[in-house]
Each structure stands twice: as C-alpha cells, then as structure tokens.
Amino acid sequence: xxxxxxxxxxxxxxxxxxxxxxxxxxxxxxxxxxxxxxxxxxxxxxxxxxxxxxxxxxxxxxxxxxxxxxxxxxxxxxxxxxxxxxxxxxxxxxxxxxxxxxxxxxxxxxxxxxxxxxxxxxxxxxxxxxxxxxxxxxxxxxxxxxxxxxxxxxxxxxxxxxxxxxxxxxxxxxxxxxxxxxxxxxxxxxxxxxxxxxxxxxxxxxxxxxxxxxxxxxxxxxxxxxxxxxxxxxxxxxxxxxxxxxxxxxxxxxxxxxxxxxxxxxxxxxxxxxxxxxxxxxxxxxxxxxxxxxxxxxxxxxxxxxxxxxxxxxxxxxxxxxxxxxxxxxxxxxxxxxxxxxxxxxxxxxxxxxxxxxxxxxxxxxxxxxxxxxxxxxxxxxxxxxxxxxxxxxxxxxxxxxxxxxxx
Amino acid sequence: xxxxxxxxxxxxxxxxxxxxxxxxxxxxxxxxxxxxxxxxxxxxxxxxxxxxxxxxxxxxxxxxxxxxxxxxxxxxxxxxx
Numbered sequence: 001x002x003x004x005x006x007x008x009x010x011x012x013x014x015x016x017x018x019x020x021x022x023x024x025x026x027x028x029x030x031x032x033x034x035x036x037x038x039x040x041x042x043x044x045x046x047x048x049x050x051x052x053x054x055x056x057x058x059x060x061x062x063x064x065x066x067x068x069x070x071x072x073x074x075x076x077x078x079x080x081x082x083x084x085x086x087x088x089x090x091x092x093x094x095x096x097x098x099x100x101x102x103x104x105x106x107x108x109x110x111x112x113x114x115x116x117x118x119x120x121x122x123x124x125x126x127x128x129x130x131x132x133x134x135x136x137x138x139x140x141x142x143x144x145x146x147x148x149x150x151x152x153x154x155x156x157x158x159x160x161x162x163x164x165x166x167x168x169x170x171x172x173x174x175x176x177x178x179x180x181x182x183x184x185x186x187x188x189x190x191x192x193x194x195x196x197x198x199x200x201x202x203x204x205x206x207x208x209x210x211x212x213x214x215x216x217x218x219x220x221x222x223x224x225x226x227x228x229x230x231x232x233x234x235x236x237x238x239x240x241x242x243x244x245x246x247x248x249x250x251x252x253x254x255x256x257x258x259x260x261x262x263x264x265x266x267x268x269x270x271x272x273x274x275x276x277x278x279x280x281x282x283x284x285x286x287x288x289x290x291x292x293x294x295x296x297x298x299x300x301x302x303x304x305x306x307x308x309x310x311x312x313x314x315x316x317x318x319x320x321x322x323x324x325x326x327x328x329x330x331x332x333x334x335x336x337x338x339x340x341x342x343x344x345x346x347x348x349x350x351x352x353x354x355x356x357x358x359x360x361x362x363x364x365x366x367x368x369x370x371x372x373x374x375x376x377x378x379x380x381x382x383x384x385x386x387x388x389x390x391x392x393x394x395x396x397x398x399x400x401x402x403x404x405x406x407x408x
Numbered sequence: 409x410x411x412x413x414x415x416x417x418x419x420x421x422x423x424x425x426x427x428x429x430x431x432x433x434x435x436x437x438x439x440x441x442x443x444x445x446x447x448x449x450x451x452x453x454x455x456x457x458x459x460x461x462x463x464x465x466x467x468x469x470x471x472x473x474x475x476x477x478x479x480x481x482x483x484x485x486x487x488x489x
Contacts (some may be wrong), residue, residue: 011473037411040477055470058460059410059453119440126441352410367457395409395455 011032013358013396015368017383023373027365033394035243038336038348039285042305046072046249046338049345050142054212059393061331062133063097065140067336067350070325072142075340077321086301087150088140092327093295096160099330099391100256101125104170104198107388108281111381112201121169128162132295136302152303157298163292170198174291182264184272187282198285201240205318211278214367218251218275219256221333221356230324231338233349242351244359254332254353257283260290273366280389292340319348332356332393357390364390376400414450414467415458428453444467 006371011033018026037056041049043144048254053068054061073079080088082363105122109115135154163175171178181187188206191199205211224247232241252258257275260283269279306375325336332353339347357363383398415428415437424440428451435453439445442458450467451458462470 009477034411034477037477038471040480052469052473055466056409056413058470059454066448103481123441123443279413 009037011406012396013354013392013394014399015364015387016399016401018377018401019373019379021373024369024371027368029360029362029365031243031355031358033354033387035350035352035355036239038350041345041348044345045343045347046075046340047142047294049338049348054139058382060095060099060329060331060334062091062140063327063334064336066092067325067327067334068338069142070327071323071336071338072325072327072340074323075338076142076323077322083302084394086298087136090136090295090298090302091133091138091140092153093291093298094132094162096330097288097295098129098168098250098293100284100291101166101170103284103388103391104288108201110198111385111388112204115195115197118169118197121165124165124169125162125408127160131158132162150302152299155299155302159292160294164324166288170196170285171289172199174290178289179286179293183268184265187265187269199298202281202285205278205281210382210385211273212276213382214280214370214389215274215276216363216366216370218253218363218366220261221247221252221254226324229335230322230337233324233335233351234322234339234347238337238349242349243355245351245355246359250392251359251366252356253363253390254356255292255330256280256287258332259283260286275363277385277389284389329353331393336405352393354392354394358392411474412452412454412455412459414462414470415453415466417445417447417449417451420445420447426458428458 011031013033014030016026016028016030017024040056041052044052048073050065054065057064069088099355102122105118105125109117131237132155135151135158136333137150145284167174172190178190181190187202191206193199232238246252257266257280261270263286266279266283266286269282273279319342321340323338323340325338327334333356334353335351337349337389338345339345359365364386367390368383371379371382371386380398382399387396387398413430415430415435417426418429418434419427420439421427421436424438425436425446426439427474428435428437437451437453438457439451440457442451442461445451445458445461450462450464452460
C-alpha cells in the first residue's frame, strides 16, 4: 500500500497576496484539496460507501455521514422519522459547537489578543460533545431499526455540562441570556463587562478599527432549487462545480454569516459594517449560542412519545436511483449527490463549503481585495483574520509577495 | 472535503506532544485535545492537533481506503502523463 502517496492528500489552501503603497494589487487562492476524493466510493455497495464516509472525511465526519445517509435515503425512497431526524440534528449540532468553540478558544486569542490558546476550556467542551454523542448512539446510519438504546437522561446531563462550559469560557453568561443582546449598544456593554476571550476579541476589533475589515459585496448563498442543483451535479460540469462552485454566474458566501444574517443583532451589524470582520465574528458567536438552545429543543422532540425512530416509506425498487443530501455544517452548506445502480454507487459528487468560501473569485478573495494599504506584517495579519473568519477545513498558507501579476 | 489520514503515534514527547508516522513521514503534533493516547495508537490529525483516537480496526480500514485512493490517483496521473 502506497500510503506515502496519500500523505498530503488532505490538501492545503495557499493564499498569495501582493500589494503596493496604494493597497492590494493581486490575490490568488490556490487549493490542492481533492474535491473528487468521493470517487473512491464509486463501485461499492451503498451500505459499504456509507460506512466509509466518516472514515474518509473525519474532520466533519458526522455532517458528512449525515449528508451521505440523507442522499442514500432519498435515492432509496425512504425517510427517517421525526425522532431520528432530531437525533441526527443534535449530533450535527454538537459537531458544529465543537468546531465553533475550537476557533473561538484556539484561534481568536492568538490572532486578536496575543494570548495563549485556551486548550483546557476546549477540552472541557469536547468532553461534553463526546459524551452527548455517545449518549445518542454516536453515528448517523441509514437504518435505525437496530439502533442501540439511547440514554436521553445522559444526553440531557451532557448538554447541561456543555452549556455550562460555553457560559464559563465564552459567553460569561448562559447562551440563552447572551441571545437577548439584540443591538450594538448591548453588545458593547457585554464586551466591556465580560472577562472572556470572545468579549475581549470583539472589543479589540472595535478599538483597532477592524470592524469593517474585508467588507465586500459578496452575497449569502441562497437556497438553490433542488431540480437545478441535481441538474448541475448529474451533468458534465459537476466536477468543475464541485471544485469552483458558482450560482447564477456569481460566487457566494456560506456559513454562520449566511445563516444568521436574519437575526436582529447580526442584521444591525450588517448595516454598520457590511460583511466585515465584526459581523462575521458576531455571526459565529450568535450561531454558537443558538446551537445549544436548538439541541435542547431537539432533545425534547426525542423525548416525545410515539413512533419516529424507524425509517419509514416505501423503498424504491427501480434499478437506477438518485438522491441528494444537504447538511448545514460549521463551515457552511455541504451537498452530497449519489446515483445508485442496483444498490451500487455509480456516481458520487460532493460540494463542500470551503469551495464556496475559498473560490478563486469568492468571499475570501473579494475580502482581501478590499483591505487597506498596510505593511507586509500587518497585511499578513489582516489576511489571517479573514481566513480565520471564513474557516477553511484544511491547513492554509499565506504568502505576501512583493509582486504578483494578476494573470500569472 | 475534509480528508484526514490516521497517523500512528511513534513517540510521546514533553508538553503533550508526540511524534507520529504517516506512511514513513514523521511529524510532531499536539495531543492536548485528546486524552490517554499511547504509543502505537492511531490518531486523526487536523492542522497540527490530534482531534480523535481511532481503534486499530477503524485505522486499518481507513488506511486501506486512502491507499486505494492514492492508487487511483497514481493511475490517473499515469494516464495524463
């Protein structure tokens, strides 16, 4: 086995920026990510492909498994019941909490405050996420007929522990109370009074004149009609779309900002700072607060009586079956599209959120083009903030070059 | 797509760090986020941090998938060149 060849298979994103005294002159994003890695699933029975999914894509393995199962269920003409859907949403939500908390506790301190990473706080969050997942059966699978007994009381306790950990290390108060912050004045009051890295970060962004950093005209990824999406992913341009997605001829942003823009606080920040750094950071914080409330709501659904665990529906017996699974992950919208022939995966396509946000003409590039003139070190720091705000799912490298032609 | 190859822990170092092996390539990583890791355990590494520990069976199955993927990549590269 030549696993040495596979080393580096995760890929990286390289961001090359050049600028002169007047500002940015060129930006180039180069991705070595394997957007066609899902081809490895083709030729396998779909049950085997589903088992492989979380092994291959282990960074957001729950969300990947969720999208794959949803795609295969649609292809097979079956659907999960309400309580199973609630269980899956908690599992994906817990993974999102872990990813968002990871950024807030590991990346924000160093980048904005020259402070050490809050590893112990993140370990506490991860411990409760792990406990919650374990209590709820841990994995998302196609058939839940033989689902292991679930520990809803244990899940409730772990969720309470998670809420306490987030309150202690991030919000300085229960997340539900933080969500009562509805305007800029209340937000300012919060960051002045709260001794957490998240609060200090927002204050540093405001005081440092960074709130508008990277403000651009890129819009939020809209819902793409199912028929149109299927047509693209079943067509000859699917590979191109997976690597460099556009919609209606434009690039779009996906992730916390796109999902939380409608909330009152984020909406006010959007009016003040557009999609600049402050709005993106507050959107992530808002989503983190919303997630624990949402998981508790889904836990109540799971506690409800009646049917709902068992996958229901009439299985489609036709030879060729297609399905789409869409899951909102920490980094944005994830789409899986599968075509089965007699139960074997004939074609598999994935569109991951990083491809939208790190598109060669997408949100990151537009944000960097909008940066003010700065020295090389300051420019690198500003680019790092924007990369972090859009959060790629792989390692990245920032190269500030003295000269870079736009078209070379 | 967030691919991550299992890495085998070959030596535990000070300050919650470890030396890991991926196909003969050695890297130093942090174990700060994963508890109770021992030599010969497999871990998933993401941007320099171990984020999960795998059991031996899971690690074997994952490595086999990546080996297949690498083989496919080589075949395709051979076709191109």
